[in-house]
Ligand code: NDP
């Protein structure tokens with residue numbers, strides 16, 4: 001039986017792409033599951049003048065597009081809870097009108113003063129909106145006030161810190177929900193179940209048994225129509241600072257005292273504190289960047305719409321992270337991400353050390369050395385795990401070969417799995433911050449990334465340096481070859 005929550009949602013940027021594509025359809029799923037019932041209302045705001053009916057039609061359409069099999073009768077009841085308000089977030093006078101509507105809906109739907117303010121608009125407005133919400137009396141006295149903010153959270157440590165100070169002027173840390181949609185993914189959440197629910201795994205999860213860890217977030221698409229944002233961000237800030245650092249911190253953290261948001265955060269922060277922040281020379285050695293060139297069918301990054309012809313922006317990053325702590329000392333975490341790569345997938349490969357002695361290394365088996373055990377977590381598009389072990393090849397003689405124990409989620413499990421935004425909206429209603437980035441996590445991640453970004457900003461790269469449809473530049477492979485290792489997932493070149 002689903003728990004029903006009561007709250008008012010106010011979506012700033014309520015006519016925007018994210019709201020239409022992800023947020024409204026996700027709210028509808030929560031409604032269908034019974035997490036929302038009678039006691040919720042939604043205000044969508046933007047500068048355009050829309051009527052409530054227009055707004056409701058747009059929301060209905062976004063549900064139809066996202067869920068072609070949706071119960072449209074349920075959707076027609078659902079959208080009666082939606083209201084539109086034309087509002088410029090920079091105009092303080094508009095907040096008085098908003099306050100009236102907020103209070104009216106609070107009473108009409110018996111919302112008990114529970115308010116969720118979702119900032120789904122350009123990040124330059126985040127601080128100002130938060131401060132205005134407080135100064136113009138939009139925060140309730142009697143219920144919960146929660147602020148959800150989209151990415152990016154700053155463009156470096158300094159801007160992130162300024163933004164955080166602004167937010168802290170209006171909301172406490174326990175009221176701030178910084179979205180990282182990778183934390184809403186089923187298999188990213190499964191990292192903790194896998195580690196802390198299995199003696200077999202956790203007892204081997206250290207530098208005695210693990211040789212290296214590899215995290216790959218590979219995208220097939222290019223920059224699409226997002227050059228305005230992406231050309232100033234690049235893969236390092238767009239994917240490494242947030243999504244990759246969040247995944248890595250969950251792989252590296254110690255077991256929390258309990259599985260609560262505060263205890264999990266303590267351990268993630270501890271892990272990030274022991275991440276070695278590089279000197280510029282170390283950054284140059286341990287991080288490489290790339291930009292895609294054309295192939296037969298796809299244009300080079302520099303020929304994409306609105307990208308400057310001499311852009312030095314990184315569309316690919318690979319790097320080595322080192323944790324200076326007892327568990328991980330000496331174990332590199334290799335990470336890579338890029339656009340226009342061979343395929344769209346996210347996976348984590350945990351590579352174990354080989355047996356110290358290979359007793360099967362008979363002279364006739366010289367070309368048949370033992371493969372490492374590899375535990376792979378498939379995040380997307382498939383959700384599952386695979387464990388590579390060595391077994392005897394069937395037949396006469398004694399050779400070994402790698403075999404795989406596989407678990408893939410079946411169709412029924414996939415259907416049960418909420419979309420990241422549905423899960424994160426649910427957690428916000430529940431008041432659970434486990435799957436949101438805390439300020440400390442964000443700040444450590446920026447401090448790590450800033451050194452690399454600063455170095456790259458000071459040098460002109462020789463771009464493009466990888467072909468669309470490949471797995472990135474040769475330097476990505478060389479990064480591991482230097483350490484006598486290689487990526488577990490690689491294309492046959
Ligand atoms: P859009 O550009 O599509 O939407 C921006 C929204 O903000 C519009 O509703 C716009 O309406 C409104 N807006 C702009 N200026 C003002 C203003 N002064 N006062 C009030 N409203 C204003 O952005 P997205 O939906 O794509 O992105 C929103 C946020 O989500 C960003 O932080 C982005 O980084 C993040 N994000 C988006 C993703 C996506 O897939 N789209 C994915 C991950 C994160 P109007 O101009 O009429 O005022």
Ligand code: BG6
Pocket residue numbers: 151181219238
């Ligand atoms: C976003 C980035 O945070 O994540 C995009 O801004 C990227 O550039 C996207 O494409 C990838 O998310 P997913 O869920 O499709 O892997």
